[in-house]
Amino acid sequence: LTGVWADKHGVHDNSFKGKQFDDYPHFFARIKSQFPSYKTAHFVDWAPIDDHVVSHADFHNGYKAHQPSDLGAKDKAIAADASQLIADKDYRVIVAYFGNCDSAGHGKGFHPSVPTYISAIEAVDGHIGKLITAIESRANYKHEDWLILLSADHGGKGTGHSSGHNVPEILTTPFIVSGNNVVREPIKEQVYVVDIPTTALHHLGIVIQPEWKLDGKVIGLK
Structure with missing residues (x-):
């Protein structure tokens, strides 16, 4: 979400000790620095992202799960609310974070042989489909230039990712x-999660500034 690695943003674990988000903020801050009128929205159900990382969001809702078993329902709520916003409102950038795949992996295992994990992935696939349907339902969709970026922050082995x-x-x-x-x-080239913000910024017409020291590069665009 910042476009830089941990050696810059300072977060090495879920304690968020040493965070440097004043120097390396959420990429929404980069958008607002050049286009203050661009409206941004962030939907997330993993509390630390909402508490520590999200900034410069005109709309954001932390669907905080009190326990891992809540995440499936929270993901569903995010899909419903985000798709409604996409269909009815004019936001330039929308981030939707679905947390149940991670929870299922930690709980039962990050592997295609694990039914709970596959079920969580299939559910998120459906949620993404709902967002795409909302995009395509917009009155001016044929005259708009949407870019959809999908990634995950890590894979897994067993029930962990250390x-x-x-x-x-x-x-x-x-x-x-x-x-x-x-x-x-x-x-064909090697890609990284830090490429997501840089690619999004480029698509939006944001001029990348050297002083931002972003680690990502633009991926997949003509």
Whole structure:
């Protein structure tokens, strides 16, 4: 969400001790610095993101789950509310974070042989489909230029993801770029989660400033 690695934003674990978000803020701050009128919305059900990371959001709602078993329902609520906002309002950027896949992986295992994990993935796939349907239902959809970016912050092995830099199952995550100005072929170069904000900023016409020291690059666009 910041476009930089932990050596810059300072967060190395879920305690968020040492965070440097004043220097390396959520990418919404970069948008607002050049286009203050661009409206931004953030939906998330993992409390630490809502508490520590989200900033410069014109609309944001933390659907905070009190326990892991709540996340399936919270994901569903995010899909419903975000799709309504997309269909009815004019927001330039919407971030939707669905937390139940992570919860299912930690609870039962990050593996395709685990029914609970697969069920969570299938549910999120349906939620994303609902958001896309909302985009396509907009009155001016044919005259708009939407970019959809999908990723995850980590994979997993067993029920965890420690030492991820050395474990392929943990290091590997999905990375999907979809839109009118996307190159229609598999991404051949190495991609990283820090590329998501940079790609979004480029699509929005934001001029990347050297002093931001972003680590990401633009991926998949013509």
